[in-house]
Amino acid sequence: MAVKIIGTGSALPKKVVSNEEMAGLVETSDQWIRERTGIGSRHISTGETVVSLAVEACEKALAHGDRKASEVQLILVATCTPEKGIPCAACQVQGLLGAAEAVAFDLNAACAGFLFALHTAHAYIEAGIYDNALVVGSEVLSKVVDWTDRGTCVLFGDGAGAVLLERSGQPGILGFVQHSDGTKGGVLQCDGRKLENPFVSLPVGNPFLSMDGREVFAFALRQVPACIWEALSQAKLSPEDVDLYVLHQANRRIIEGIAGRMNLEAARFPMNLERTGNMSSASIPVLLDELVREGRLQEGMTLVLSGFGAGLTYGACVLKWQR
Ligand code: ACO
Numbered sequence: 001m002a003v004k005i006i007g008t009g010s011a012l013p014k015k016v017v018s019n020e021e022m023a024g025l026v027e028t029s030d031q032w033i034r035e036r037t038g039i040g041s042r043h044i045s046t047g048e049t050v051v052s053l054a055v056e057a058c059e060k061a062l063a064h065g066d067r068k069a070s071e072v073q074l075i076l077v078a079t080c081t082p083e084k085g086i087p088c089a090a091c092q093v094q095g096l097l098g099a100a101e102a103v104a105f106d107l108n109a110a111c112a113g114f115l116f117a118l119h120t121a122h123a124y125i126e127a128g129i130y131d132n133a134l135v136v137g138s139e140v141l142s143k144v145v146d147w148t149d150r151g152t153c154v155l156f157g158d159g160a161g162a163v164l165l166e167r168s169g170q171p172g173i174l175g176f177v178q179h180s181d182g183t184k185g186g187v188l189q190c191d192g193r194k195l196e197n198p199f200v201s202l203p204v205g206n207p208f209l210s211m212d213g214r215e216v217f218a219f220a221l222r223q224v225p226a227c228i229w230e231a232l233s234q235a236k237l238s239p240e241d242v243d244l245y246v247l248h249q250a251n252r253r254i255i256e257g258i259a260g261r262m263n264l265e266a267a268r269f270p271m272n273l274e275r276t277g278n279m280s281s282a283s284i285p286v287l288l289d290e291l292v293r294e295g296r297l298q299e300g301m302t303l304v305l306s307g308f309g310a311g312l313t314y315g316a317c318v319l320k321w322q323r
Contacts, residue, residue, distance in 0.1 A: 003122050004172040004322045007065025007164035008289040011056035012043040012157075012276070019154070026150035033154045038252025042157030042277030044142045050079050051092045053160035054138035057285070058097055061134060064292075065164040069097040072164075074133035075104040076121055078113030078281040080190075080310070081139045082106065089138065102134070110188070111248050111309025112178070113137055113281035115317060118163070118305070119176050125167050136162040137281035144190050146208035155251070156209075157277030161285025170322055174302075175234030177227050178315035187215045188310040216309075220254045223314050225261045228306055231316040239264055242318070243301040246291070248308055249273035249283040270296070280309065297321050 018041045019030035033039055045053075054077055062069060075097075077090040084092070090104035109116040114137030121133035138160035145153045191205030224247070232239060239262050247255050247269060259266045272287050279286060284305055291297050301321040308314035 002168045002171060003125050003165055004168035004170070005163045006166045006323055007061040007063070007067065008162070008285065008292045009057040009060025009064060010159065010161040010286040010289040011053045011060070012159045012286070013045045013048040013053070015044050015046045016041050017044045022154050025147060026153060028150045028154055036253070037155060038271065038273055039155065039277045040274045043159055045140045045158045048140070048158065049083050050081060050089050050138045050140050050160070051083065051096065053140070053158070054089060054093045054136045054162065055096045057136060057138065057160040057162035058093060058134050061162040061164045065166070067132070067164060069099040070101060072097070072099040072102045072132060072134050073130040074121060074124060075099060075102045075136070076107055076117040076133060077104070077136045077138060078107050078109065078117040079138050080108050080110050080113065080280060081141055081144055093136070109313040110311055111250065111278070111280045111283070112307035112311070112313035112315055114161070114284045115305055115307035115315050116178055116313065118165070118317065119178060119315070121165050122173055125165060132164065132166045134162055134164055136160060137283070137285050139280045139282045141209070141280060144207070144209050149208070151213060152209050152211050155278050157279050159276060159279040159282045159286050161282050161289050163285055163288065168322065170320070172319055172322060174237070174318040174320060175231040176315065176317040177230045177234070179223070179227060179313070181312040184215070184219070184312045185310070187212045187219065187312065217254060219312060220250065220308050221257045221261065224258050224306055224308050227314055228262070228304055228316045231304065231318050235318040237302065237318060241302055242268065242304050244291070245269045245304045245306065246284055246287055247306045249276065249287060250278050250309070281307075299323065
């Protein structure tokens with residue numbers, strides 16, 4: 001499957017909120033948050049939006065890939081926290097970038113959103129419909145977090161990451177799988193606007209994120225190793241053949257648990273959640289961009305990307321790193 005990532009970029013809000021500051025807002029402590037999640041601080045918007053963060057991440061990915069916005073043919077923005085219902089974030093990003101030739105639309109699969117968008121862009125390129133695509137994960141979760149609920153507000157952060165994909169002569173994506181389980185949607189949810197028109201007015205739901213943390217934890221440990229194995233078997237590779245596992249940064253204990261279940265050392269699972277918290281769809285592309293900029297990705301390395309979250313949605317992709 002001949003697609004490669006030729007550029008990466010990311011953007012985080014300026015304001016950093018430490019665990020100590022969180023302890024001033026709700027009854028919690030740095031020790032509790034670190035021990036249970038591995039999170040030490042997170043970036044929180046004081047004005048940055050899903051669109052502004054996405055534009056900054058895309059501009060960096062374009063500069064990194066040495067391409068102009070006018071050359072981009074497809075823009076996919078994965079987000080579950082758009083500012084506007086209409087128009088979609090991707091069209092706003094297209095307008096601000098000046099990517100006049102690009103088709104743009106959003107995709108919402110929560111924390112698996114970036115991965116699903118990557119697979120979608122890959123399918124378009126493979127089918128010969130487009131030659132390149134900007135794939136973005138961008139979230140301002142601080143809008144939907146209940147800042148009085150210590151069980152959730154300590155977990156999340158805001159940010160965006162983008163990759164620029166292009167058709168390649170070499171196999172790039174070696175295998176990928178995606179799954180959804182809509183029967184478990186209640187485990188992690190956030191209601192939208194209520195139905196109100198001249199004929200009906202339904203009660204308001206909960207416009208803030210609510211979560212059954214233990215269920216999410218158990219789901220991730222059960223399903224993520226299984227779907228990684230599925231993607232690896234498509235690629236005819238074993239877990240030891242993979243150099244780095246770039247997983248959704250939900251929580252350190254989940255990532256270490258997945259490494260343990262796969263009998264792999266935690267060192268193959270890079271993490272940045274200590275500084276970012278859980279940024280939902282943005283977490284994989286932000287981490288990927290940081291690895292690129294730290295010089296940790298070398299040509300020919302084998303990577304697994306895996307996203308999992310609300311829906312429930314989960315998936316994995318095996319790729320050969322080439323630029
Ligand atoms: N500070 C202090 N105490 C807290 C906090 C907090 N921030 N949050 C909860 N507690 C308390 C609870 O009130 C409870 O107190 P009680 O026993 O007096 O009732 C106690 O800690 C234990 O609560 P649990 O929810 O049972 O704690 P648990 O050990 O399960 O840890 C956690 C909670 C960290 C959320 C864990 O369930 C988890 O990691 N789940 C995964 C959830 C996740 O990562 N979600 C991210 C979004 S989904 C995704 O991205 C895939």
